[in-house]
Amino acid sequence: MMYTKYPRGRGYGLFAHLDQRGRGRLSFRKCRRTRNCLVFRKRKAQFYRYSVTLANRPVATGFFITLRAEGCREMSLPYNLEVTLNLAQKKWAMVAPEKIAFSKGAVWEEKKKALLLPSLNDSFYIYHPDGAVTYKNNTSVEPRLNVLILHYLLGPEISLKGEWISFKELPGGPLYQQPFYGRAVFPLIRSFGQNPALLVKAGISLGGIPINHGTAAVELYPFPKLPVRLVVWAGDEEIPPGGTILFDISATELMATEDYAVLAEYLVRRLQKQAGESN
Structure with a gap:
């Protein structure tokens, strides 16, 4: 396994391997100068880029991360498609x-x-x-x-619980929250924060159900047993618009957290397209 290091030196390191589903995994822990890890000089590292290859094939590259942890932490990486x-x-x-x-x-x-x-x-x-x-x-x-x-x-057979959680409450979600916000939540707010009614209209045309949450919200079924709620709050002169994307708590049992990032981005793009907007 080979790594590109940004930077090298004593500090905290990122160690990578592939899991059984072909996804890269990182563990974050103390290490010294070595060829086998990515090393940060400080315990708090923000937006460092890595490149990891396995058997001369890329495993994960070009991902910016924020790490604020002591000891060993593990996070998920974008899978090799x-x-x-x-x-x-x-x-x-x-x-x-x-x-x-x-x-x-x-x-x-x-x-x-x-x-x-x-x-x-x-x-x-x-x-x-x-x-x-x-x-x-x-x-x-x-x-x-x-x-x-x-x-x-x-995935395993599950029963919907009717309890809703955000992406950061999924396993490993906090470590990937910033990229998720940029890929899914921010485009949702940008497209519908100033016109919440358009979110409901686009959602209904996709087979969704309007729900009472925020200024406007819609519940979509990308798959029959997997509902997703997309919510926006309208802004005003003092407060900018906001938004969130919610999953039934049973989602933690069905698929990996990375899958929900892909799913949310896909749903927002479908809503944008339905609303006559291209991203």
Whole structure:
């Protein structure tokens, strides 16, 4: 395993490895000058860039982080798409999709050898055994969305609790909160903070349900058993607009925290597109 160090010296180090789902993992702990870690000169490190490779292939690069911790902490990194997709497709090939269809809110179509999975105002076909995913009109989805859908289907069967949590309350969420805010929450506020009614209108057109939260809020179902709430507060001359994205607390059992970052960004972009806005 090879690392690019920013900077080198005595201090606190970041040690990386791949987990079984192909995601990079970092542990943050004391270390001395070494070739095997990223070293920070101070315990409080903000916005340092790293580059990690495994077997001469990139594991994770170009990610800025904020670390405020003593001792050992662990955080998640953006997964390598190719590795993660391959792993998910291999796991998908080993399941019996007709047996998990009901618990995931999907329908198994024997003739197509595919699950039909409702999503917002559309549906996806997930083919077995190769794990390819297309829209209902047979258009292929982007790899990140392919991974997300397979992770949802491969996750355990859960029951919704009706208790809502923010991203920072997910496992490892606080360490990734700033990038999540920039990728999902800030675009939500920028697009709908000055016009909250537009959020509800766009959400309803995607099959969402208006809810009583903030100035305006909508509950979307990107997948049948996975609701997400998007909330905005209107600003005024003194207070800027605000917003948040909430998940049912059962989400902690279903997928990894990184998946929810991808999901939230996807939902905001769908809302923007539905509202006639391009990001």
